[in-house]
Amino acid sequence: MAEKKVIHFKIKRQNGPTGAPYWEEFKMDYAPNHNVVSALMYLREHPVNVDGKKIEPVVWDSNCMEEVCGACSMIINDVPRQACAALIDDLEQPIVLEPLTKFPLIRDLMVDRQKMFDALLKIKAWVPMDGSWDIHRHAPLIAAGEQSVRYLFSRCMTCGCCMEACPQFHQDSAFIGPAPLGQVKMHNSHPTGKYANEDRLHAIMGDGGLTDCGNAQNCVKVCPKDIPLTDAIAQLGRQTTMQWLRDMFVK
Amino acid sequence: MAAKPKIIVVGGGLGGLWAAMRIAEKGIPVDIFSLFPVKRSHSCCAQGGINAVLDVKGENDSIWQHIVDTIKGGDYLSDQPPIRNLCEEAPAVIRTFDRMGVTFSRTPEGIMDQRLFGGVKNRRTAFAGGTTGQQLLYAADEQVRAHEAAGKVTKHENWDFLSLVLDDQGVCRGITAMDMGNMQIHAFRADAVIVATGGLALIYGRSTMSSNSTGAPAARVYQQGAKFANAEFIQFHPTGMPGHDKNRLMSEACRGEGGRIWVPKKAGDVRDPLDIPEEERFYFLEEWYPAYGNTVPRDVASRAICRAVRHMGLGIGGKDLVYLDLTHQPREFLETRLGGILEMYRTFFGEDPCETPMKIFPSTHYSMGGIWVDFEKDEQTGGMARVSPKNHATSIPGLYACGECDFAYHGANRLGANSLLSASFSGMVAGDAAVARVKGMGKSGKELPESTLENERKRQEDGNKSIMSSDGRENPFALHRELGDLMREHVFVERDNAGIDKALNGIGELKQRARKVSLDDRASWANQSLSWARQVQDMIMLAEVIAKSARMRDECRGSHYKAEFELKLPEGKFEGDPEYDEYKAKWKANNEKWLKHTIVTHTDDGPRIEYKPVDISVLPPEKPRDYR
Amino acid sequence: MADAAVDPNALGERYHFLIRRLHSLSGIVPVGVFLCVHMSVNASVLAGPARFQFAVDQIHKLANLGILKPVEVLFIFLPIAFHAYVGAWIWLTGKPEIMRYPHLDNIRYAVQRWTGIIAIVFILAHLWHVHWIIPGGTEFDAHAAAESAVNAMASLWVGPVYALGVLCAVFHFANGIWTFLITWGVTIGPGSQRRSGWVCGIIGVVLALMGLAALAKFKSMDVSALQHPPVTATGKVEPGAQTTGH
Numbered sequence A: 001m002a003e004k005k006v007i008h009f010k011i012k013r014q015n016g017p018t019g020a021p022y023w024e025e026f027k028m029d030y031a032p033n034h035n036v037v038s039a040l041m042y043l044r045e046h047p048v049n050v051d052g053k054k055i056e057p058v059v060w061d062s063n064c065m066e067e068v069c070g071a072c073s074m075i076i077n078d079v080p081r082q083a084c085a086a087l088i089d090d091l092e093q094p095i096v097l098e099p100l101t102k103f104p105l106i107r108d109l110m111v112d113r114q115k116m117f118d119a120l121l122k123i124k125a126w127v128p129m130d131g132s133w134d135i136h137r138h139a140p141l142i143a144a145g146e147q148s149v150r151y152l153f154s155r156c157m158t159c160g161c162c163m164e165a166c167p168q169f170h171q172d173s174a175f176i177g178p179a180p181l182g183q184v185k186m187h188n189s190h191p192t193g194k195y196a197n198e199d200r201l202h203a204i205m206g207d208g209g210l211t212d213c214g215n216a217q218n219c220v221k222v223c224p225k226d227i228p229l230t231d232a233i234a235q236l237g238r239q240t241t242m243q244w245l246r247d248m249f250v251k
Numbered sequence B: 001m002a003a004k005p006k007i008i009v010v011g012g013g014l015g016g017l018w019a020a021m022r023i024a025e026k027g028i029p030v031d032i033f034s035l036f037p038v039k040r041s042h043s044c045c046a047q048g049g050i051n052a053v054l055d056v057k058g059e060n061d062s063i064w065q066h067i068v069d070t071i072k073g074g075d076y077l078s079d080q081p082p083i084r085n086l087c088e089e090a091p092a093v094i095r096t097f098d099r100m101g102v103t104f105s106r107t108p109e110g111i112m113d114q115r116l117f118g119g120v121k122n123r124r125t126a127f128a129g130g131t132t133g134q135q136l137l138y139a140a141d142e143q144v145r146a147h148e149a150a151g152k153v154t155k156h157e158n159w160d161f162l163s164l165v166l167d168d169q170g171v172c173r174g175i176t177a178m179d180m181g182n183m184q185i186h187a188f189r190a191d192a193v194i195v196a197t198g199g200l201a202l203i204y205g206r207s208t209m210s211s212n213s214t215g216a217p218a219a220r221v222y223q224q225g226a227k228f229a230n231a232e233f234i235q236f237h238p239t240g241m242p243g244h245d246k247n248r249l250m251s252e253a254c255r256g257e258g259g260r261i262w263v264p265k266k267a268g269d270v271r272d273p274l275d276i277p278e279e280e281r282f283y284f285l286e287e288w289y290p291a292y293g294n295t296v297p298r299d300v301a302s303r304a305i306c307r308a309v310r311h312m313g314l315g316i317g318g319k320d321l322v323y324l325d326l327t328h329q330p331r332e333f334l335e336t337r338l339g340g341i342l343e344m345y346r347t348f349f350g351e352d353p354c355e356t357p358m359k360i361f362p363s364t365h366y367s368m369g370g371i372w373v374d375f376e377k378d379e380q381t382g383g384m385a386r387v388s389p390k391n392h393a394t395s396i397p398g399l400y401a402c403g404e405c406d407f408a409y410h411g412a413n414r415l416g417a418n419s420l421l422s423a424s425f426s427g428m429v430a431g432d433a434a435v436a437r438v439k440g441m442g443k444s445g446k447e448l449p450e451s452t453l454e455n456e457r458k459r460q461e462d463g464n465k466s467i468m469s470s471d472g473r474e475n476p477f478a479l480h481r482e483l484g485d486l487m488r489e490h491v492f493v494e495r496d497n498a499g500i501d502k503a504l505n506g507i508g509e510l511k512q513r514a515r516k517v518s519l520d521d522r523a524s525w526a527n528q529s530l531s532w533a534r535q536v537q538d539m540i541m542l543a544e545v546i547a548k549s550a551r552m553r554d555e556c557r558g559s560h561y562k563a564e565f566e567l568k569l570p571e572g573k574f575e576g577d578p579e580y581d582e583y584k585a586k587w588k589a590n591n592e593k594w595l596k597h598t599i600v601t602h603t604d605d606g607p608r609i610e611y612k613p614v615d616i617s618v619l620p621p622e623k624p625r626d627y628r
Numbered sequence C: 001m002a003d004a005a006v007d008p009n010a011l012g013e014r015y016h017f018l019i020r021r022l023h024s025l026s027g028i029v030p031v032g033v034f035l036c037v038h039m040s041v042n043a044s045v046l047a048g049p050a051r052f053q054f055a056v057d058q059i060h061k062l063a064n065l066g067i068l069k070p071v072e073v074l075f076i077f078l079p080i081a082f083h084a085y086v087g088a089w090i091w092l093t094g095k096p097e098i099m100r101y102p103h104l105d106n107i108r109y110a111v112q113r114w115t116g117i118i119a120i121v122f123i124l125a126h127l128w129h130v131h132w133i134i135p136g137g138t139e140f141d142a143h144a145a146a147e148s149a150v151n152a153m154a155s156l157w158v159g160p161v162y163a164l165g166v167l168c169a170v171f172h173f174a175n176g177i178w179t180f181l182i183t184w185g186v187t188i189g190p191g192s193q194r195r196s197g198w199v200c201g202i203i204g205v206v207l208a209l210m211g212l213a214a215l216a217k218f219k220s221m222d223v224s225a226l227q228h229p230p231v232t233a234t235g236k237v238e239p240g241a242q243t244t245g246h
C-alpha cells in the first residue's frame, strides 16, 4: 500500500447541553493495538481536525480502561459499547463515534447517567443491614450455583449500553430500564436481601416500572458483560404478579 | 464549631465509602466528593482478591501468620501496631462484606472459598470470580446508597477536589472543589475531612491503574502542609501489557502455568516470534535463576526484565518489551487454567496468547507510600487503640487519610490482596477516628468566618484564571507524557543516584514549563483540559517527592532497589557460617541506619526530607528475609 | 437522591401494574380467544356453506337468548377497545430503532406495535363493512351467513385489505402469546423462550392459513348458487341438508 495507514474518525460533537450538534473528522497515524480511548487520548494531545484546523479537544469519559468501570460507553459504528474495549483493528473506518442518545448530553461524547444511579436508589438496590460492625457470625450460606447466578448480575457496571439500546427507555420515558431490573433480581435472590423484596417489587410496579419493558431484548444483546437481563425481567414478571396477588388477597 | 457537625470524605473508592458508611452509621452527616461517580472508582479494577484468615482450607492458617507475612512482606518498614489490628479484624471485614451480599466464590458447602496468592503459604485470599475489587466496591457503594436514601449521605459526584480550607490555626475546616460541569469553584465547611483519593501511578505515565489515579489530591494536601511518607516505595508489576493508554495487568498465573519469558538473542530482531528458532531465544529468567526459573518473585522478575532490556538492549524490536510465551502449552490446558485472563489479552490486544507470545513489561502498579498518618497505640494489646481521633490523622489537624493514598500497612512492599483489605479497614478506622474527633470537639471550636472560605475559594479561582488566560505553549497532555517517560526511565524498577539526579533535573524543568501551559480548550463548560492541567502541575510536585525520597535512600528495601547498595545473601551459606553472620551483621547495621520512614514536608524550595523511626514493637527484625 | 422516591398513592403508581397486566391478559382472553374462534368459524366455510352456517348459528343461539349483544359488547368490543386503547398508549411510549438494532427480537417488538395499529384500523373498517353499509359492504345476515359473507367480500379491495388484516392480527396474536409468556414469567431463560417461539410460530401459521383460506373461499364462492339451509327448531342444521348447485 502506497498510502500511509491512518485511523479515521468521524465524531459527533456538541459544545454543551444546549449547543447544536456537528460532525468533525480526524485522522491520525495508524499504530497497532490502539483502542478508541487510546486514540482519543492521542487526539486530545494533538487536537487538529482533518482540515488542519486546531480545535478544542474532544471531551469523553473513561477511567479503568479494562471494561469494568462502565465510564466510557459511547456509540461506536452504530453500536453502544465500551470505547476502551473497542480495538481499532476490529472497526470499520471511518470510525463513527456518537454520544449515547438516551441520557442528557454534557459535552461531545460525555453524557449524564445520573438517572441510573437514581434508579438504584429507587429500587433499594442493597442488602438491608443493621450496620457495618462485626456481628461475630457468618452471613448465611449461599450455594455455589446460586452464587454464580448472582455473580452474573453483580458485574453490572452501570454503563448504560442496555439502556441506550432499549426502545422503551429514552429521555421522555418513565421506564426505569433494564439494568436496574437486573439489580432487583440480584438483590431479591440474596438470603437476607430478600427480606426487602416487597419494597423492591413495589418500586418496580408503578409507572415506569417492570411492565414498561416491551421485550425488545436489545438490552441483553448489547450488554458488554453478557448479563442475562431478559431472564431477570421474566423472573420479575412472576415475582411482581405474586406480589400483586399478595397485596390484593393477603393484606 | 458549627451547630451540627459535618464530615467531608474526598474520594469514593473502597476507602472513602467505608469511611462514609461508618460516619453515617454514627448519625453524622457526610458529604462525599468524587471526581466521577463513585461506582467507577479505581477499586473496581482489582481482580485477585482480599486477604483474611478464615482458615477454611484446613491449613491451620493463623492471624499471627498473616501479621508476620504482612510485616515481612513490607520489609519491616511499617508501623506494626496498626498491622496487628488490620490482620485481626480482617475476618470481621470479610464477614461484613459477606453480609452486604458480595458474591464471593463458594465451596460446594456454600461457604466462602479461599485461594492462594503471592508471597504466602496458605490459602487466605477470598475472591469473587475474577472481579473481587468490583464486587467489594459495589457492596460498599450499595450500603452508602442506603444511607443516602436515609438522607445521611450526600454525594457530590463529578467534582474535582482542589484544596483544604485551613483556619488561622492551620486546622482543616473544609474544602474547595470544582464542579466539573460549569467549572465553578465552591467552598464547603466541615468539621473533619477524610481524603481517600487512591493511588498515584499515573505519575509514571501509563500504569496498571485507572486513568484518573493521578495522586493529585494527595499532592494538594501535601502542598498545604500534610506530610508525605515513604514515597520512594512503588510496586512494579513484572507482567504488564503495555498499551497506548494503560498497561493492563497480566496475572502472575501465566507464569505459574508454565509461561516462559524470553527475548530474541539478537538485539533488535524484528522477526515474528514464532519464526525465531529455539536456539536464538534467550530465556533469561531460566538461565539466571535456574532454581525458580520463570516463577521468581515479582521484584526479581521485574529487575531481570529491566536488566535484559535496559542493560543488554535485548527488548523486542529495541522497545521496552519481552515475550511471555504460553504457546508451547496445549490450548485446552490454557483455556481451563487461564481462560478469563487470556480472554482479557484477546479483548485488548486482539491477539490469541495460545497462538502468539504475549508482549509484556514491568509496570507501575501500586504506591506503598502516601500521606503520613498517625495512630494511637494501645499499650495493653500492643496494637492500635481502635477508637481514637489520632488514628489515620495526618499532620494537618482535622484532616484524615485512608486507602491507597495513605502510607500505612504496606511498608516497602505490598503483599498481593492486602490492599483491598487495607483500603476497607483504613476507611473504617479513619471514619471512626473522624467521628471521635468531631464528637470530642463539643461546642468549643469557634465558628469559621465566611471570609476564610471565600479567600481559599478565590485563591483557587485565581489558579484557574491564570491557567485559562496563560498563553504559554505547553500542552498539559504532552507534559504528562514527558513526566511519565522521565519517571519510567530513571525512577523505575532499578535505580541509581546519577539517574535519579537526571530525573530531578527534568522534574525541575517540567515544573517551570507546567506554569506556562496553554489550553486548547477555553470553554467554561465541562473543560477536562483545565482540570487535567491542574492535576499535571500537582503530579509534577509529587514526582519530585518520589524522586527526592528515592535519591536519599541509599539501600535496597522492598521495591526500592539500588544495585550499588545491595546486600547480597552469601550463596549456600546459612546461620552459623561466618560469612552468613557477617552478612547478618551488615543487615542489622543497615537497618539501624535505614529502617526509618522517609517523611517529606513541602517547602517553597522543594521537598524537605526527614526520617522517623518505625514502630517495630510487634515483630522486631531479627533475621534477614530469606526465601531459600 | 431522596426525591427520586415516588408517591405510591399517585394514580399511575397504583393502577399502572394492574392496567398493564390486564392489557396483557386481554390480548389472550378474551381478544385472542375470540380471534381463534372467529378464524375457526370463518374457516368452517371450507367445509361448505352449511358448515359455516351451522357454526354461525351456534353463536347466534345467544341471540335467541337475547344476550348476543351484551356478550359481544362485554367480551369482544370492550376488551378490544381496552386493549387497543392501552396498546396505542404503549405504542407511543416506545421509540424503536430497528435500523440501528436489526435483531430479530427487536424487529418483532416493532412489528408487534405496527400490527396492533393496523389491526385496529382493520377491525374498525371490518366492523363498518360487515355491520353497516359502506360502499361495497353489506349488513351481515346471520341467517344467510355464507351468502351475505360472500356478498360482503365481493368488492375488489376486500382481498388485499382482509389479507393484510388477517396477517397482522394473527402475527400480533402469535407474537403476543410469546411475550405474554415472558410477561407472566412462564418462560424465563433464552432456551425456553426459543422453544415457546416455535410453538407460537406454529399457532400463528395455522391461524394465518385458516384466515387466508377462508378469505379465498369467500372470494371464490358462487353466491347465486346458495340457498338457505333448513334449520330445525333447535337450531341444528339438518344432516344431509347440504346445499347443492342448480
Ligand SMILES: Cc1cc2nc3c(=O)[nH]c(=O)nc-3n(C[C@H](O)[C@H](O)[C@H](O)COP(=O)(O)OP(=O)(O)OC[C@H]3O[C@@H](n4cnc5c(N)ncnc54)[C@H](O)[C@@H]3O)c2cc1C
Pocket (backbone or CB within 6 Å): B010, B011, B012, B013, B014, B015, B016, B033, B034, B035, B036, B037, B038, B041, B042, B043, B044, B045, B046, B047, B048, B049, B050, B051, B132, B133, B159, B160, B161, B162, B196, B197, B198, B199, B208, B209, B210, B212, B213, B216, B217, B249, B365, B366, B402, B403, B404, B405, B416, B417, B418, B419, B420, B421, B423
Ligand atoms: C490492576 C490492579 C489490580 C489490583 N488487584 C488487587 C487485588 O487483587 N487485591 C488487592 O488487595 N488490591 C489490588 N489492587 C490494589 C487496590 O485495587 C487499590 O489499592 C485500592 O482499590 C485503592 O482503593 P482506594 O479507596 O484507596 O482508592 P480508589 O478506589 O482509587 O478511589 C479513589 C477515589 O478518589 C476520587 N478522586 C480522585 N481524585 C479526585 C479529585 N481530584 N477530586 C475528588 N475525588 C477524587 C476518585 O473519584 C475515587 O472515588 C489492584 C490494583 C490494580 C491497579
Ligand code: HEM
Pocket (backbone or CB within 6 Å): C035, C038, C042, C072, C076, C123, C126, C127, C130, C140, C142, C149, C162, C165, C166, C169, C211, C212, C214, C215, C218
Ligand atoms: C378471513 C377474514 C375475515 C372474515 C371473512 C371475517 C368475517 C366476519 C363476519 C362475516 C363477521 C360478522 C359476524 C357476526 O356478526 O356474527 C365478522 C365480525 C367480526 N370480525 Fe371478522 N372476519 C375476518 C377477519 C377478522 C379479523 C382478522 C378480525 C380481528 C380480530 C376480525 C374481527 C371481527 C370482529 C371484532 C367482529 C364483530 C364480532 C361481533 O359482531 O360479534 N375479523 N367478521
Ligand code: HEM
Pocket (backbone or CB within 6 Å): A211, A213, A214, A215, C023, C024, C025, C026, C027, C028, C031, C032, C035, C080, C083, C084, C085, C087, C088, C090, C091, C112, C113, C115, C116, C117, C119, C120, C121, C169, C172, C173, C175, C176, C177, C179, C180, C181, C183
Ligand atoms: C387493536 C389494536 C391493538 C393494539 C394497538 C395492540 C397493541 C399491543 C401492544 C403495544 C402490545 C405489546 C404490549 C407490551 O409489550 O407490553 C400488545 C400485546 C398483545 N396484544 Fe395487542 N394490540 C391490538 C390488538 C390486539 C388484538 C386484536 C389481539 C388479539 C388477537 C391482541 C393480542 C395481544 C396479545 C396476546 C399481546 C401480548 C400481551 C403481553 O405481552 O403480555 N392485540 N398489543
Ligand code: SF4
Pocket (backbone or CB within 6 Å): A155, A156, A157, A158, A159, A160, A161, A162, A163, A178, A179, A182, A222, A223, A224, A225, A226, A227, A229
Ligand atoms: S446490564 Fe450490562 S449494559 Fe446494562 S448497565 Fe449493566 S453492564 Fe451495562
Ligand code: F3S
Pocket (backbone or CB within 6 Å): A165, A166, A167, A168, A169, A177, A178, A212, A213, A214, A215, A216, A217, A218, A219, A220, A230, A233
Ligand atoms: S431492550 Fe428494553 S424493552 Fe425490555 S427486553 Fe430489554 S428492557
Ligand code: FES
Pocket (backbone or CB within 6 Å): A061, A062, A063, A064, A065, A066, A067, A068, A069, A070, A071, A072, A073, A082, A083, A084, A085
Ligand atoms: S474506561 Fe472503564 S469501561 Fe472503559
